[in-house]
Amino acid sequence: MRTIMNKQYIIGLLLVATVLFSSCEKDLPEVKNTQVVKMAGTWWVTMSLNGAPQIDGDHVQINTFNTTADDGKQMWVQDAGLGFDFQSKVDVNLSDLTFSATNAKDENSDATVTITAGKVFPNGGKSKGGHITDSIYMELQISSDPGKKYVVAGILRTKFDEDDY
Numbered sequence: 685m686r687t688i689m690n691k692q693y694i695i696g697l698l699l700v701a702t703v704l705f706s707s708c709e710k711d712l713p714e715v716k717n718t719q720v721v722k723m724a725g726t727w728w729v730t731m732s733l734n735g736a737p738q739i740d741g742d743h744v745q746i747n748t749f750n751t752t753a754d755d756g757k758q759m760w761v762q763d764a765g766l767g768f769d770f771q772s773k774v775d776v777n778l779s780d781l782t783f784s785a786t787n788a789k790d791e792n793s794d795a796t797v798t799i800t801a802g803k804v805f806p807n808g809g810k811s812k813g814g815h816i817t818d819s820i821y822m823e824l825q826i827s828s829d830p831g832k833k834y835v836v837a838g839i840l841r842t843k844f845d846e847d848d849y
Contacts, residue, residue: 746761747762761802780803785798795828802822809838
């Protein structure tokens with residue numbers, strides 16, 4: 685009698701476990717990349733003017749990311765440390781990973797931003813810790829600092845602690 689009850693108890697536990705585990709299955713949405721995924725990220729950059737280091741030669745961050753349209757024609761460039769605090773849309777060419785803007789509206793001020801020679805170089809940089817990563821280059825003019833063309837260049841942030849500045 686005891687063996688029959690044990691068998692029924694085990695069968696009951698197996699049924700409950702089967703119901704619990706099968707009810708936990710979820711349909712997850714398909715994850716897609718944005719159109720500008722090869723150009724987007726957080727970048728460690730330096731800035732120079734006529735070859736002279738600016739911002740004490742320190743590495744600071746800028747961000748590049750998709751617009752809400754995500755049409756592969758534009759992306760945002762956002763200053764997170766250069767000192768201008770701008771955020772502007774730039775035109776992109778996905779086939780050669782270039783970007784530019786002429787008198788683009790700054791979302792954070794009344795200034796306009798012009799970016800020329802903007803380019804992302806896949807695997808074109810080396811991080812502080814020696815990891816191969818993408819690099820970025822652009823020439824920046826901002827109307828709040830007229831007559832100056834800054835060179836901004838750096839590498840894609842790897843998210844390894846040893847690579848952060």
